[in-house]
Amino acid sequence: MKSFKIYFVMVLVLLSSGILFASGQKEESGEKVLKLVGWSTTPQEKEYVQSRIDLFEAENPNVKVEWEILANEYNETLQIQIASGKGPDVFYLDASWASMFIENYALSPIDDYISQSTIDGFYPSTLDAFRDDSNLYGLAKDMNTLVLYYDELAFEKYGMSVPTTWDELLETSKTFAAMDEYEAGIVLRTDFARFYPFILQNGGSILDEDGNPNWTDKAVVDAFDYYFNDLIGSGAAKTNKDFNGENEGALTTKKVPMMISGGWATAYLNENGKDIEWKMTKLPKGKSEKTVLFTVAYVMNKNANDQELAASFIDFMTSEKSQRMVVDSGLAVPTRQAVADYYIEKNPTLGANPEQAKNAKVYNLGVHTPKIADLMSAAGDKIRLQGMSAQQALEEAELEFNEYLDTL
Amino acid sequence: MNKTKENKFYGWFFLSPYLILVVLFFIVPLLFAIYFSFTRYSLIWGGIENAKFVGLNNFKNLLTDKTFLLSLKNTFVFVILSLPIQLIVSFFLAYFLNSHLLKNKGYYKTMFYIPTLISTVAITLIFSYLFQSNGLINIVLSIFHPIEVNWMDSVSLIKYPVVTMYAWIKVGVYMLIYLSGLMGIPTSYYETLKLEGGNFIHELRFIVIPSLRNVTYFITTMILIDSFKLFDIPFIVSKGTGGPLNATLTTVIYIYKSAFSSGRMGYATAASLILFLIIFVIAKLQSTVKERL
Numbered sequence: 183m184k185s186f187k188i189y190f191v192m193v194l195v196l197l198s199s200g201i202l203f204a205s206g207q208k209e210e211s212g213e214k215v216l217k218l219v220g221w222s223t224t225p226q227e228k229e230y231v232q233s234r235i236d237l238f239e240a241e242n243p244n245v246k247v248e249w250e251i252l253a254n255e256y257n258e259t260l261q262i263q264i265a266s267g268k269g270p271d272v273f274y275l276d277a278s279w280a281s282m283f284i285e286n287y288a289l290s291p292i293d294d295y296i297s298q299s300t301i302d303g304f305y306p307s308t309l310d311a312f313r314d315d316s317n318l319y320g321l322a323k324d325m326n327t328l329v330l331y332y333d334e335l336a337f338e339k340y341g342m343s344v345p346t347t348w349d350e351l352l353e354t355s356k357t358f359a360a361m362d363e364y365e366a367g368i369v370l371r372t373d374f375a376r377f378y379p380f381i382l383q384n385g386g387s388i389l390d391e392d393g394n395p396n397w398t399d400k401a402v403v404d405a406f407d408y409y410f411n412d413l414i415g416s417g418a419a420k421t422n423k424d425f426n427g428e429n430e431g432a433l434t435t436k437k438v439p440m441m442i443s444g445g446w447a448t449a450y451l452n453e454n455g456k457d458i459e460w461k462m463t464k465l466p467k468g469k470s471e472k473t474v475l476f477t478v479a480y481v482m483n484k485n486a487n488d489q490e491l492a493a494s495f496i497d498f499m500t501s502e503k504s505q506r507m508v509v510d511s512g513l514a515v516p517t518r519q520a521v522a523d524y525y526i527e528k529n530p531t532l533g534a535n536p537e538q539a540k541n542a543k544v545y546n547l548g549v550h551t552p553k554i555a556d557l558m559s560a561a562g563d564k565i566r567l568q569g570m571s572a573q574q575a576l577e578e579a580e581l582e583f584n585e586y587l588d589t590l
Numbered sequence: 591m592n593k594t595k596e597n598k599f600y601g602w603f604f605l606s607p608y609l610i611l612v613v614l615f616f617i618v619p620l621l622f623a624i625y626f627s628f629t630r631y632s633l634i635w636g637g638i639e640n641a642k643f644v645g646l647n648n649f650k651n652l653l654t655d656k657t658f659l660l661s662l663k664n665t666f667v668f669v670i671l672s673l674p675i676q677l678i679v680s681f682f683l684a685y686f687l688n689s690h691l692l693k694n695k696g697y698y699k700t701m702f703y704i705p706t707l708i709s710t711v712a713i714t715l716i717f718s719y720l721f722q723s724n725g726l727i728n729i730v731l732s733i734f735h736p737i738e739v740n741w742m743d744s745v746s747l748i749k750y751p752v753v754t755m756y757a758w759i760k761v762g763v764y765m766l767i768y769l770s771g772l773m774g775i776p777t778s779y780y781e782t783l784k785l786e787g788g789n790f791i792h793e794l795r796f797i798v799i800p801s802l803r804n805v806t807y808f809i810t811t812m813i814l815i816d817s818f819k820l821f822d823i824p825f826i827v828s829k830g831t832g833g834p835l836n837a838t839l840t841t842v843i844y845i846y847k848s849a850f851s852s853g854r855m856g857y858a859t860a861a862s863l864i865l866f867l868i869i870f871v872i873a874k875l876q877s878t879v880k881e882r883l
Binding site for chain 2: 257258261262264265282283286287288421423424426427549550552553556559560563564567568582585589590
């Protein structure tokens with residue numbers, strides 16, 4: 183009986199230890215494993231990243247790169263992976279989330295592993311979001327700005343000129359909106375990132391030099407007025423919500439002749455825009471041509487096993503050679519200045535995107551970027567859905583933001 | 591070892607796999623959650639040692655946080671709308687399926703249960719088309735009165751598509767539970783009522799509803815708990831924002847955003863404990879009321 187009990191207890195202990203530690207075991211084969219986590223917007227992008235990984239593995243035969251694509255809830259999943267004490271060695275990080283990861287010590291600086299000449303080869307604005315006072319935490323893999331897409335056939339048919347200023351955009355949109363053929367002149371999205379360029383173009387800023395909200399400044403209020411009252415409120419523009427969430431789709435199905443989106447939209451337009459003659463041009467300018475730069479970097483996890491290897495991988499994936507592949511994909515603009523000419527040569531009709539990047543401010547408002555974006559979008563909704571004045575909507579948003587800061 | 595001790599040993603021994611799992615995946619996380627609710631902590635800071643103790647600050651701040659209070663209000667509205675709809679519709683579907691006059695019952699059962707199996711994302715997409723300004727719902731309503739509103743982008747109306755979707759997904763499950771309860775009622779009750787000259791209303795009042803008292807209590811509890819935890823449908827509908835203008839911001843979405851978008855895991859955990867307390871109190875009240883009836 184006693185031996186029977188001992189036998190059972192041993193089985194239980196073995197089973198428990200098996201359950202608890204099975205996932206942590208790895209073969210000791212001498213091969214280094216580097217885990218990369220990212221997302222993939224198109225099969226084309228996935229293919230070119232994989233080809234770069236294959237090349238890295240060929241040059242480093244003892245390294246195996248495990249690439250995990252997170253399809254949904256990217257930042258949330260990543261946070262949980264890091265909280266578990268490990269997570270990927272290298273991962274994609276959008277500029278808008280960078281401050282949160284940097285200020286919470288989730289990243290390792292890469293300065294010690296990357297030469298200054300390499301860093302100098304990037305457009306400085308693409309690295310702004312990935313720095314703190316003393317360190318650099320990532321290298322931008324590509325960048326994009328918002329541009330105006332339009333159906334050239336529509337403009338030719340009605341003898342219209344493509345708008346280059348806010349006034350022209352409003353007039354052109356109103357003219358198209360009045361036609362039976364179109365539901366509106368332009369489709370606009372109502373999330374903050376999409377109308378932020380209009381605030382910048384009007385000379386506004388979201389945070390002042392001390393990091394305090396600056397939302398009731400006349401330049402900000404006027405930009406809201408233009409976007410939500412003059413364009414959307416007048417019917418000259420409709421929102422993507424009026425087209426069941428479709429932005430690019432509203433252009434390709436000829437519901438509107440103009441649409442604002444980033445360089446990433448070209449893949450969709452190539453695929454679905456067979457019935458139109460889509461073209462890209464710079465955003466119509468306000469008081470200036472300043473705009474927002476969207477960028478994503480390869481960054482190193484503070485828990486990375488082999489930091490030197492992780493840094494060399496980041497360097498490799500953002501090298502000039504890799505950036506040429508970004509160019510070939512046509513989905514985004516390279517972040518290395520040396521590849522700029524190659525981009526124009528390969529994509530002569532997409533020149534508006536890199537041209538605007540010269541005047542762009544990276545989309546990052548510090549650690550509270552998601553909260554600010556929420557409040558600004560809500561202010562827009564108050565104007566659009568409740569008829570509130572821009573001034574009042576922004577006053578309420580600023581008050582709510584200050585209350586939020588008080589609870590931290 | 592005597593027989594009683596030996597029995598105890600084997601009792602605990604065979605319970606141990608379950609107990610280990612309960613302790614690991616329920617008790618320990620619950621204790622961590624309670625601890626985190628008194629701290630300032632972000633997931634990406636790493637280990638628990640990085641959590642900074644802030645006493646009752648999270649709870650104090652939550653009780654004056656307008657967005658949190660709005661999320662509670664929204665959640666109560668969803669519960670109040672969902673409970674009668676899901677309860678009544680699932681009951682009558684089960685009643686319909688239990689009718690001896692109905693043929694091909696399996697076909698109807700499958701049809702009513704299928705929505706439970708479909709992905710929430712797909713259902714949300716379908717309903718978004720139905721409720722958009724030129725969607726089927728507005729076309730039908732226009733027969734009575736011209737209507738062009740986009741339900742999915744209206745602060746006052748978006749709750750109705752959400753509640754409808756939620757009911758459409760859930761009633762299949764509750765219908766089956768009601769059906770099993772209805773099938774357990776002896777046929778002699780109905781025969782006696784028929785001999786006494788009772789009608790449909792009498793059948794419901796004196797046989798069906800009293801016989802299903804425990805089943806109704808169980809389903810009500812399930813709906814209440816489930817509705818208080820409503821997350822996926824409003825999250826997908828609003829693309830994670832809880833909008834428009836926080837109209838679909840449930841407490842669980844608020845907790846999710848606080849934890850992951852704002853990196854305030856301690857604050858989010860405190861909010862989740864408040865929600866837990868609310869559900870607990872309501873479930874307890876419900877149980878007390880049931881026992882007194």
